[in-house]
Amino acid sequence: xxxxxxxxxxxxxxxxxxxxxxxxxxxxxxxxxxxxxxxxxxxxxxxxxxxxxxxxxxxxxxxxxxxxxxxxxxxxxxxxxxxxxxxxxxxxxxxxxxxxxxxxxxxxxxxxxxxxxxxxxxxxxxxxxxxxxxxxxxxxxxxxxxxxxxxxxxxxxxxxxxxxxxxxxxxxxxxxxxxxxxxxxxxxxxxxxxxxxxxxxxxxxxxxxxxxxxxxxxxxxxxxxxxxxxxxxxxxxxxxxxxxxxxxxxxxxxxxxxxxxxxxxxxxxxx
Amino acid sequence: xxxxxxxxxxxxxxxxxxxxxxxxxxxxxxxxxxxxxxxxxxxxxxxxxxxxxxxxxxxxxxxxxxxxxxxxxxxxxxxxxxxxxxxxxxxxxxxxxxxxxxxxxxxxxxxxxxxxxxxxxxxxxxxxxxxxxxxxxxxxxxxxxxxxxxxxxxxxxxxxxxxxxxxxxxxxxxxxxxxxxxxxxxxxxxxxxxxxxxxxxxxxxxxxxxxxxxxxxxxxxxxxxxxxxxxxxxxxxxxxxxxxxxxxxxxxxxxx
Numbered sequence: 001x002x003x004x005x006x007x008x009x010x011x012x013x014x015x016x017x018x019x020x021x022x023x024x025x026x027x028x029x030x031x032x033x034x035x036x037x038x039x040x041x042x043x044x045x046x047x048x049x050x051x052x053x054x055x056x057x058x059x060x061x062x063x064x065x066x067x068x069x070x071x072x073x074x075x076x077x078x079x080x081x082x083x084x085x086x087x088x089x090x091x092x093x094x095x096x097x098x099x100x101x102x103x104x105x106x107x108x109x110x111x112x113x114x115x116x117x118x119x120x121x122x123x124x125x126x127x128x129x130x131x132x133x134x135x136x137x138x139x140x141x142x143x144x145x146x147x148x149x150x151x152x153x154x155x156x157x158x159x160x161x162x163x164x165x166x167x168x169x170x171x172x173x174x175x176x177x178x179x180x181x182x183x184x185x186x187x188x189x190x191x192x193x194x195x196x197x198x199x200x201x202x203x204x205x206x207x208x209x210x211x212x213x214x215x216x217x218x219x220x221x222x223x224x225x226x227x228x229x230x231x232x233x234x235x236x237x238x239x240x241x242x243x244x245x246x247x248x249x250x251x252x253x254x255x256x257x258x259x260x261x262x263x264x265x266x267x268x269x270x271x
Numbered sequence: 272x273x274x275x276x277x278x279x280x281x282x283x284x285x286x287x288x289x290x291x292x293x294x295x296x297x298x299x300x301x302x303x304x305x306x307x308x309x310x311x312x313x314x315x316x317x318x319x320x321x322x323x324x325x326x327x328x329x330x331x332x333x334x335x336x337x338x339x340x341x342x343x344x345x346x347x348x349x350x351x352x353x354x355x356x357x358x359x360x361x362x363x364x365x366x367x368x369x370x371x372x373x374x375x376x377x378x379x380x381x382x383x384x385x386x387x388x389x390x391x392x393x394x395x396x397x398x399x400x401x402x403x404x405x406x407x408x409x410x411x412x413x414x415x416x417x418x419x420x421x422x423x424x425x426x427x428x429x430x431x432x433x434x435x436x437x438x439x440x441x442x443x444x445x446x447x448x449x450x451x452x453x454x455x456x457x458x459x460x461x462x463x464x465x466x467x468x469x470x471x472x473x474x475x476x477x478x479x480x481x482x483x484x485x486x487x488x489x490x491x492x493x494x495x496x497x498x499x500x501x502x503x504x505x506x507x508x509x510x511x512x513x514x515x516x517x518x519x520x521x522x523x524x525x526x527x
Binding site (some may be wrong): 127130131133134135137138139142179186187188189190191194 | 332391393394395397398399401402403408450452454455458
């Protein structure tokens with residue numbers, strides 16, 4: 001830490017301060033058209049299991065209306081999602097559009113937000129983690145203040161369920177849902193939307209980092225701590241634990257990148 | 272949000288699923304470029320009189336066609352935000368006298384019809400602006416702190432409300448910049464443009480609130496300078512909550 005910084009006020013420092021803001025101003029606009037935004041919204045939700053594989057989406061008319069886009073635009077978005085393996089359309093009676101579990105390689109090739117370039121540098125990934133700590137920490141603190149008794153029990157039960165999940169893929173999806181559920185308990189639509197996007201980004205970063213029974217057990221122990229702090233109404237502790245967990249997820253991602261050839265870890269469950 | 276009082280409606284993912292199916296942001300590339308530049312100008316990130324990058328460069332950085340950029344600049348010029356000079360030393364400049372009123376073509380007061388929307392907005396600001404302040408308390412350089420103090424000094428003077436608002440939004444964006452996080456900075460710029468929208472809905476500007484708010488700004492800089500992250504976070508939370516309360520207080524009759 002640097003020492004405290006009082007001081008008189010020579011001009012122009014305020015201008016220098018804007019450097020980051022200016023780089024944001026001049027970054028690409030509209031990398032996303034309406035089709036891409038719809039693809040992203042639905043694709044993220046399917047990727048992290050918020051819409052489950054096999055689940056039927058609302059009809060095209062209803063879905064287009066809820067997303068606030070034209071039906072033709074929605075069809076374009078669904079075509080991209082079908083190509084990437086996120087949905088399939090069945091004809092005839094009982095037909096409609098259904099969510100599928102995409103193959104990561106295929107999804108990554110087709111969907112821009114999963115691209116490697118977006119989070120290619122360690123600085124970009126660190127910024128993602130900074131943002132994730134802010135969102136997860138605040139959501140956990142608010143959830144601790146606002147949760148009903150039933151919600152608190154639901155969160156702890158969700159952690160129990162995650163402990164019993166058999167494989168990495170199921171664990172990852174449940175993991176994302178757990179964090180989104182906390183933002184829901186916090187009663188914050190904005191934090192929910194941010195958490196969904198963050199979980200989808202993390203989901204694709206973690207594709208390169210295989211879980212082990214050990215890493216899953218450690219992650220879920222952290223989830224349990226967060227859920228118990230929320231149940232206890234301990235906002236400060238919930239925030240701290242959520243931030244700590246997010247920081248460890250970041251470290252886990254970085255470890256996976258610096259040692260890409262790492263052998264698969266043993267699958268025995270620790271203590 | 273979950274319906275109140277229905278014990279069977281308990282599903283921790285209800286809110287999340289509602290968010291999935293909420294409207295996606297719409298608007299073409301022209302409007303998005305107008306919005307990006309208009310917001311930056313309105314917020315004071317781009318200073319009055321400042322020269323914008325050349326059209327070709329700007330189009331390249333925005334990753335849009337030059338013709339799309341030119342249309343956006345035409346809209347901004349007609350709205351009085353940008354002037355264009357021909358010849359050598361020519362180019363597009365941020366207007367030195369900015370018009371009052373919304374730069375954003377999609378400015379939508381309808382979004383602020385309920386206290387619930389204000390609460391959700393405030394929660395998100397407490398989360399992200401609070402985190403930015405905490406991080407700034409760890410990472411701010413000496414010159415960052417001096418820059419923040421300059422802005423506080425500017426806001427404490429007798430200045431017209433639009434100038435106050437610009438310095439105010441720069442102050443909050445500058446904290447996120449000092450935290451070194453592009454994502455938090457982008458979030459803060461978005462928040463500040465929404466605060467601007469809210470401000471325009473107020474029946475009159477509130478001098479006494481400006482003074483109280485700027486005292487809070489000063490305390491926030493002091494906490495950042497003293498390297499006290501948790502204090503900085505708490506002070507931002509208080510500041511954001513008091514802004515919310517002023518909005519609710521002054522518009523109570525309109526909110527439902």
